[in-house]
Amino acid sequence: MQDFEKLGVFYLGKKYDLEEKRLKDELVLYKSKDLTTHAVIIGMTGSGKTGLGIGIIEEAAIDNIPVIAIDPKGDLGNLALTFPQLRKEDFLPWVxxxxxxxKGMSKEEYADAQAELWRKGLSEWGQDEKRIEMLRNAASVRIYTPGGSAGLGVSLLRSFNAPPREVINDKDAxxxxxxxxxxSLLTLLGFNVDPFTSREYILISNIFEHIWSKGQNIDLPGLISAIQKPPFDKIGVMDVESFYPSKDRFSLAMxxxxxxxxxxxxxxxxxxxxxxxxxxxxxxxKPSVSIFSIAHLSDSERMFFVTMLLNEVLSWVRGQPGTGSLRAxxxxxxxxxxxxxxxxxxxxAPLLTLLKQARAFGLGLVLSTQNPGDLDYKALSNAGTWFIGRLQAERDxxxxxxxxxxxxxxxxxxxxxxGRILAGLGNRVFYLHNVHEDEPVIFSTRWVLSYLAGPLTRDQITALTSKETVYEKPQPVQDNIPQMHKPGVFDETRPVHSKSAVPVLPLQIKQVYLPASxxxxxxxxxxxxxxxAADVLYSNSKLGVAVSKSYTLLAPLHEGPVPLNWSEAEQIDIDLRDLxxxxxxxxxxxxxxxxxxxAGSYEDWxxxxxxxIRTNLCLKLFYSPTLKLISEPGEDERAFRIxxxxxxxxxxxxxxxAIxxxxxxxLDTLEERHRRAKQEVDRQNALAAQRKVEAAVSAGTALLGALLGRKMISATSVSRIGTAVRSTSKAFTSGQQISGAVETLQSIEAQIRELQMELEQQLEKIxxxxxxxxEKLENxxxxxxxxxxxxxxxxxxxxxxTR
Incomplete structure (x- = not known):
C-alpha cells in the first residue's frame, strides 16, 4: 500500500464494473475534507454498510481524526479488534x-482459518499487517456503555451544568x-410533551433557565427540590401554584x-x-475512537442518552474556531x-442543527440507515456525500x-x-455521489483492518475495557509559579500568640485584610x-511572544534574621480591590x-x-519545530498537541x-497537445493513430485522475502515469514512420516524466x-x-x- 494516508484521503475500495461484475484496479480515494459537508450511508441489511462505516472510521483514525460513534447494534466495538501479527491466538477469543x-471446525481451527482469511483479504486489497499496526498506533479505541457496567461508564451529572457563557449569550443556542x-429528560420519564402546552416541560425549562442564567449548576437532587419549591413565584403572568399546584408538582418530583x-x-x-x-x-x-454502545438500553433510555450526547457535541462545536478541514x-x-x-x-433538533452548522467548524456527520424513509428530507439536503448500497424495495x-x-x-x-445502477448493486458494492466531484462512482468496499466478529457480548466488552482507566484532566503548565489558592484561611503552622488590641503601625505601612468568610x-x-501584587510582561521577539500576567503573592512572616522569603509565597486568586x-x-x-x-522593610521586600519574579517566575511554553508554532500561556501539552x-x-x-x-x-496544455497530435496521426495513418492515441489518452487520464479527480495526487495514482507513458512508447515500436506525431508525443512523454518526478517530490514533502x-516538542x-x-x-x- 502506497503511503497516501497522510495526504488527507480515505482509501474506501476499488471501482467496480457493474456490467462485467468485476473489480477494476483503480482505487477509490475520498478526500477527507469533503466529509465536512456530511455523508449518509443507505443500504438494506447485508448490503455492507456497517463494513463501509468501519472502513471510514479506520481511515479517519489513520489520518489522526478523532471519532465519536453511536452504536445502537453493538457492531462498532469490532474496531477494537486489531491484530497486527494476524496470529490465530489473537483471533481465538473472538471467533x-x-x-x-x-463448518465442522474446532474453535482453534476456525481461529486459524479466520486469521488466514484476514491475511488473504488484506493482501488482495493492497494492505498488510503494517497498515493494521499503523491504525492501532494512530488512535485509541474506547467502548462506553452508558447506563451499564460492561464498558466504560458515562456520568450525566455534568449535563445539567450551566452551559458556557457564550452559549448563554447566544439566545438561539x-x-x-x-x-x-x-x-430528553421528560422522554426518559415517559412523557411525549408539547413545549407549548405541557406543564412539566414549561416548569422544568423555566427552572433550567432560572438557574443557568445565574451561571449556577444543578443536579438531579437539586432539580427535584426545585420542582417542589420553584425558585420563582410566577410562570408567565400566573403564580406557580395556580399554574402547577404543589400536589401535582410533588407527583412529578416523585x-x-x-x-x-x-x-x-x-x-x-x-x-x-x-x-x-x-x-x-x-x-x-492522541485522537480517540469513542464508541457508545447502547444496544443494552431501552428505547427511552437510548433517546435520552443520544440526545444528551448530541447536546454536548453541539456545545463543543460552537466553541471551536472555524475551519475548512475535517476536525472530527x-x-x-x-x-x-x-x-x-x-x-x-x-x-x-440537535441533529438538524449539527447538519446545518457543524460543517463550518470541521465536524463531519456520517449517518447510516437501512431505509431512506427514516431520514428527514431537510437532513438529506444537507448531506454532500451519499453512499447507496443494495436497497430492499422499489419505493426505497x-x-x-x-x-x-x-x-x-x-x-x-x-x-x-x-435507477438502473441502483437496481444492479450487490453486496459491498456502493454508488458514491459526492457534490465535490463531477461524476458518481461505483465501487466495492475494501477489506477492513479490524476483525469483524459480529456484535460484541457483555463479557467481550468487559474484556476489552478492563484495562482502560479514566484519566484525570491534566493541569496547565505551572511556569514555576506558586500554586494558586482561593483566599481564605492561611496555612499557618507556627504558634499563634494573639492579642485583642489592634496593632499600631506607621502610616507608611499599607495594611489590608483578607475576607473572613x-x-x-x-x-x-x-x-x-x-x-x-505585580504585573509582568514576558517578551521574546524571536518567538513572537508578548504575554502579560498578573500575580498576587502572599508570603508568611518569621522571627529571625530572614523574616520573609518570597519563595515560600502562595499565589492567591483575589483582586486587591476585593480586600x-x-x-x-x-x-x-x-x-x-x-x-x-x-516601613523600610517593605521597600526592601x-x-x-x-x-x-525575575529569577523564579519564568513563563514555560512548548514549541513545535515542524509547524514553528508556540503554545499559549497555560496551555498544557495535551491541548497544544490537539x-x-x-x-x-x-x-x-x-x-x-496549491498543488x-x-x-x-x-495538464490542460498537455491535453491540448495530445489533441493536436491525434489530428496529425489521423491524417497520416488511421490504424497507427488508433494505437498511439489510445496510449496518449491513457497518460492524460492518469494525470487528470491524479490532479483533479477523486484520487487527487495520491501516490498510487501518480505511479500509474509511468505505466501510461510506457504504453505510449510501445505503441510507436511498430515500425511505422509517422515522424511528426512521434516527435510530438515523445516530447509530451518527457514532460510527463518530469511532471511525475515533481509530483512525487511534492507528495513526499507534504x-x-x-x-x-x-514530534518531540521543545521546552x-x-x-x-x-x-x-x-x-x-x-x-x-x-x-x-481560627483560634
Whole structure:
C-alpha cells in the first residue's frame, strides 16, 4: 500500500464494473475534507454498510481524526479488534463458536482459518499487517456503555451544568440547550410533551433557565427540590401554584426521585463526565475512537442518552474556531427513530442543527440507515456525500432517487441511468455521489483492518475495557509559579500568640485584610503576612511572544534574621480591590516580627519581590519545530498537541490545493497537445493513430485522475502515469514512420516524466512535513527583565484564621 494516508484521503475500495461484475484496479480515494459537508450511508441489511462505516472510521483514525460513534447494534466495538501479527491466538477469543461448529471446525481451527482469511483479504486489497499496526498506533479505541457496567461508564451529572457563557449569550443556542435538555429528560420519564402546552416541560425549562442564567449548576437532587419549591413565584403572568399546584408538582418530583433511587440508574451517574474533548482525545492528546454502545438500553433510555450526547457535541462545536478541514467525525450506525421525516423526537433538533452548522467548524456527520424513509428530507439536503448500497424495495429506490436529484441542486443528474445502477448493486458494492466531484462512482468496499466478529457480548466488552482507566484532566503548565489558592484561611503552622488590641503601625505601612468568610468574630485571629501584587510582561521577539500576567503573592512572616522569603509565597486568586481596609470587630491579632513594623522593610521586600519574579517566575511554553508554532500561556501539552494536529491538517489541505492549482494548467496544455497530435496521426495513418492515441489518452487520464479527480495526487495514482507513458512508447515500436506525431508525443512523454518526478517530490514533502503526532516538542522558558516587572503593591496582609 502506497503511503497516501497522510495526504488527507480515505482509501474506501476499488471501482467496480457493474456490467462485467468485476473489480477494476483503480482505487477509490475520498478526500477527507469533503466529509465536512456530511455523508449518509443507505443500504438494506447485508448490503455492507456497517463494513463501509468501519472502513471510514479506520481511515479517519489513520489520518489522526478523532471519532465519536453511536452504536445502537453493538457492531462498532469490532474496531477494537486489531491484530497486527494476524496470529490465530489473537483471533481465538473472538471467533464465533457456533459458526465454527457449523463448518465442522474446532474453535482453534476456525481461529486459524479466520486469521488466514484476514491475511488473504488484506493482501488482495493492497494492505498488510503494517497498515493494521499503523491504525492501532494512530488512535485509541474506547467502548462506553452508558447506563451499564460492561464498558466504560458515562456520568450525566455534568449535563445539567450551566452551559458556557457564550452559549448563554447566544439566545438561539441557549433556547436550544434548554429545550433539548428538558425534552430528553421528560422522554426518559415517559412523557411525549408539547413545549407549548405541557406543564412539566414549561416548569422544568423555566427552572433550567432560572438557574443557568445565574451561571449556577444543578443536579438531579437539586432539580427535584426545585420542582417542589420553584425558585420563582410566577410562570408567565400566573403564580406557580395556580399554574402547577404543589400536589401535582410533588407527583412529578416523585417520578424523578424514583428514577434517581433506582439501582439501575446509579450506572448513569458513574464514569467519565460528558466531556466531548475527553471523548475525542486521550490524556496525551492522541485522537480517540469513542464508541457508545447502547444496544443494552431501552428505547427511552437510548433517546435520552443520544440526545444528551448530541447536546454536548453541539456545545463543543460552537466553541471551536472555524475551519475548512475535517476536525472530527460523529458517526451514527443506525439512525431509525432519531431523525424521522414527520415526528419530532428530542434527538431531531440537535441533529438538524449539527447538519446545518457543524460543517463550518470541521465536524463531519456520517449517518447510516437501512431505509431512506427514516431520514428527514431537510437532513438529506444537507448531506454532500451519499453512499447507496443494495436497497430492499422499489419505493426505497424512488426515495433515494428523489433525494439525489435534490442534492444535485440543478446540476447534471440522469435519473433513469442512476435507477438502473441502483437496481444492479450487490453486496459491498456502493454508488458514491459526492457534490465535490463531477461524476458518481461505483465501487466495492475494501477489506477492513479490524476483525469483524459480529456484535460484541457483555463479557467481550468487559474484556476489552478492563484495562482502560479514566484519566484525570491534566493541569496547565505551572511556569514555576506558586500554586494558586482561593483566599481564605492561611496555612499557618507556627504558634499563634494573639492579642485583642489592634496593632499600631506607621502610616507608611499599607495594611489590608483578607475576607473572613465563615468565621465568627469571637473565633477570628488575624495572622500577619506580606502581600505583593505585580504585573509582568514576558517578551521574546524571536518567538513572537508578548504575554502579560498578573500575580498576587502572599508570603508568611518569621522571627529571625530572614523574616520573609518570597519563595515560600502562595499565589492567591483575589483582586486587591476585593480586600478589606478594616478588620472585623472582636477579632484578635497574632504577633509579628519587628521587621514588619518598620516601613523600610517593605521597600526592601518590594525590591526582593522584583528579584524573585525575575529569577523564579519564568513563563514555560512548548514549541513545535515542524509547524514553528508556540503554545499559549497555560496551555498544557495535551491541548497544544490537539491544536497542532488540526493545524497540520489545515496546512496539508492548503498544500494539496496549491498543488492542484499549480498543475491544472500544465495538464490542460498537455491535453491540448495530445489533441493536436491525434489530428496529425489521423491524417497520416488511421490504424497507427488508433494505437498511439489510445496510449496518449491513457497518460492524460492518469494525470487528470491524479490532479483533479477523486484520487487527487495520491501516490498510487501518480505511479500509474509511468505505466501510461510506457504504453505510449510501445505503441510507436511498430515500425511505422509517422515522424511528426512521434516527435510530438515523445516530447509530451518527457514532460510527463518530469511532471511525475515533481509530483512525487511534492507528495513526499507534504506527507513528511505535517506529521506532528510523534514530534518531540521543545521546552521554552521566557524570563522577564526588570524593566518589564511592575510591582503595584507590597504591604501587610492580615489573613483570617481560627483560634
Amino acid at each position: 464465533n463458536i457456533h459458526e465454527a461448529a457449523n 441557549y433556547r436550544d440547550r434548554i429545550d433539548i435538555t428538558t425534552n 417520578m424523578l426521585n424514583s428514577l434517581l433511587a433506582s439501582p439501575g440508574f446509579k450506572a448513569w451517574l458513574e464514569g467519565e463526565p460528558m466531556d466531548i474533548n475527553r471523548f475525542l482525545y486521550d490524556e496525551n492528546g 467525525i460523529l458517526y451514527m450506525d443506525e439512525l431509525f427513530g432519531y431523525l424521522p421525516p414527520i415526528a419530532n423526537p428530542p434527538s431531531k 429506490k424512488e426515495k433515494v432517487l428523489a433525494g439525489l436529484e435534490g442534492a444535485a441542486a440543478g446540476g447534471k443528474f440522469d435519473r433513469e441511468r442512476t 465563615g468565621i465568627e468574630p469571637g473565633n477570628l485571629v488575624y495572622v500577619p503576612s506580606v502581600i505583593g 478589606d481596609s478594616a478588620p472585623l470587630e472582636g477579632a484578635c491579632y497574632a504577633d509579628f516580627p519587628d521587621a514588619a513594623s518598620k 518590594k525590591r526582593l519581590l522584583t528579584q524573585y 491544536r497542532l494536529q488540526h493545524l497540520a491538517h489545515e496546512r496539508r489541505d492548503e498544500a494539496v490545493e 492542484r492549482k499549480k498543475y491544472e494548467s500544465k 506527507s513528511a512535513g505535517y506529521n506532528v503526532m510523534e 521554552v522558558e521566557i524570563r522577564p527583565i526588570s524593566s518589564n516587572i511592575t510591582v503595584h503593591f507590597v504591604g501587610l496582609a492580615w489573613v483570617p484564621n
